[in-house]
Amino acid sequence: MERKKPGFKTAELAYIALGAAMITVCAWITVPFTVPFTMQIFAVFFSLILLGGRNGTVAVAVYLLLGAIGIPVFSGGKGGFSVLIGPTGGYLWGMLLIGAVYWIAARFFGKKLWIEIGALLAGLALCYLFGTVWFSVLNPGRGFFGSLLVCVVPFLLPDAVKLALAVLLGRKLRKRIPA
Numbered sequence: 001m002e003r004k005k006p007g008f009k010t011a012e013l014a015y016i017a018l019g020a021a022m023i024t025v026c027a028w029i030t031v032p033f034t035v036p037f038t039m040q041i042f043a044v045f046f047s048l049i050l051l052g053g054r055n056g057t058v059a060v061a062v063y064l065l066l067g068a069i070g071i072p073v074f075s076g077g078k079g080g081f082s083v084l085i086g087p088t089g090g091y092l093w094g095m096l097l098i099g100a101v102y103w104i105a106a107r108f109f110g111k112k113l114w115i116e117i118g119a120l121l122a123g124l125a126l127c128y129l130f131g132t133v134w135f136s137v138l139n140p141g142r143g144f145f146g147s148l149l150v151c152v153v154p155f156l157l158p159d160a161v162k163l164a165l166a167v168l169l170g171r172k173l174r175k176r177i178p179a
Contacts, residue, residue: 019047019059042162049170053103090134094127
């Protein structure tokens with residue numbers, strides 16, 4: 001496997017910016033709930049499949065940095081570091097875990113369909129775990145299992161559909177993006 005030189009090509013930076021913008025737009029598509037239903041996780045999956053582990057993860061990091069400095073990129077048009085340390089902040093940080101797991105899996109095992117799906121599922125499970133622990137610590141009256149019921153269970157089926165769509169679309173479009 002050929003090693004990439006450090007740094008980013010101009011085209012990669014443009015794709016990373018587009019990935020962060022897509023995550024933003026998809027975060028704004030919101031159905032309010034304890035943890036809002038958004039299309040954000042679709043955009044994270046799609047960015048990772050389309051841009052690769054490194055560039056997709058950097059797109060997620062750029063998105064989080066934009067939100068941290070106050071740009072209203074998060075669900076409901078929110079921004080600021082307070083969102084990242086608030087009750088649902090663990091799920092936002094958990095998106096970096098999805099990226100890290102995908103990046104590592106793709107680097108060591110390649111981009112076979114079952115590896116990509118497995119890496120995204122494993123990353124999503126870590127995101128759920130991290131976010132739920134975070135949520136339950138900030139909402140101690142609810143407890144871990146109560147938080148899991150409110151913050152994860154309602155998202156299992158929708159997130160599985162988002163993952164399937166992201167993999168289908170991302171693998172098709174990936175062939176059209178110059179390396």
